[in-house]
Amino acid sequence: MGIAKSAAKFVAPxxxxxxxxxxxxxxxxxxxxxxxxxxxxxxxVWQTADERLALxxxxxxxxxxxxxxxxxxYAGAQGFVTNLGGAYAMAVTIPANVxxxxxxxxxxxxxxxxxxxxxxxxxxxxxxxxxTLLGRDQVEKMVRSGALPSTPMGLATSPVHxxxxxxxxxxxxxxxxxGRVSGKQGASMLVRRIPLLGGGVGLVADxxxxxxxxxxxxxxLRDRRLGQDPHGR
Numbered sequence: 001m002g003i004a005k006s007a008a009k010f011v012a013p014x015x016x017x018x019x020x021x022x023x024x025x026x027x028x029x030x031x032x033x034x035x036x037x038x039x040x041x042x043x044x045v046w047q048t049a050d051e052r053l054a055l056x057x058x059x060x061x062x063x064x065x066x067x068x069x070x071x072x073x074y075a076g077a078q079g080f081v082t083n084l085g086g087a088y089a090m091a092v093t094i095p096a097n098v099x100x101x102x103x104x105x106x107x108x109x110x111x112x113x114x115x116x117x118x119x120x121x122x123x124x125x126x127x128x129x130x131x132t133l134l135g136r137d138q139v140e141k142m143v144r145s146g147a148l149p150s151t152p153m154g155l156a157t158s159p160v161h162x163x164x165x166x167x168x169x170x171x172x173x174x175x176x177x178x179g180r181v182s183g184k185q186g187a188s189m190l191v192r193r194i195p196l197l198g199g200g201v202g203l204v205a206d207x208x209x210x211x212x213x214x215x216x217x218x219x220x221l222r223d224r225r226l227g228q229d230p231h232g233r
Contacts, residue, residue, distance in 0.1 A: 028102055028177070029170040032130055035106040036120055042103070045110040045120060053115060060115050060223075067115075068214040071108040075101065075210035102177055105133055105210055109217045117225035118156055123166065128156035130169045132217045134176050142172065152220050 031039075038044035052063040109129045110120055118125045131139060131152040142148040147168075150158065155165070 025167065025171040025174040028099075028174045029130075029166070031099055031102055032106040032170075032173075033126070035103045036110045036126065036129070039103070042107060045107060046114055048107075049111045049114045052111075060225075064112055064115055064218065067108060067111045068211070071104055071214070072207050072210045075104050075206040101206060101209075102133070102173070105213050106130065108210065108214060109133065112214065112217045113156070113221050116221055116223045118221065122156075123161045123163075124158050125156045127161075127165050127169050128152040128221065130173050131155055132213065132220060133173050135213065136216050136220075138172075138176055147172070152217075153222060156221065 035042065036045050038047070042048075049063065049067065052066050053060065056062040056066065106129060109132045110126075113125060113129055114120055118128075120126065120129075129152070131148065134142070139148065139151060143151060149155070149162075149165070
């Protein structure tokens, strides 16, 4: 848990100060771009992914397995840290938890996309990565209502980039993340009088949520590496 604790210590306090209660979709968009390009202790996604791929001997799915396991651990650690305080701390811990989850989950989703052969410099792919953070149910609901033109796979492979989608996806992701974290922290208030138990609620919720996200991304963003088998050979 050493690496996970270090990540949590970096993410929670710094993001709390940076985000504050006025965090906007524009801020989240910048944060997610930095999650891909590298920020703080996090290297650029392609650097991390290439290293994992090399250690896995070129086996793409094995490299993804390791990335998922690491990010689930990191998410649990920051979820623990940002859910320890009481009601008075929620104005700080909710934005911190939102931004921490956004950073971790976007880094993971982008890593899976990169290893599957997607170009992370393409704005269509970045929108697709961001859209996966909404989760399967929300994406399907938005596609049915017309709020999103397509699934993340459809966004990534669209013939053209629609700049209007940038703000729309960022806004929806911001609302979804704040909604989830606020609900989780509200529920954990019931147990926060017991030392560490509130942090345990955050740890489990964020770790499980990140694992579910990884499963969705792996199912949604199918392999685009032509001429290679699923193990990267």
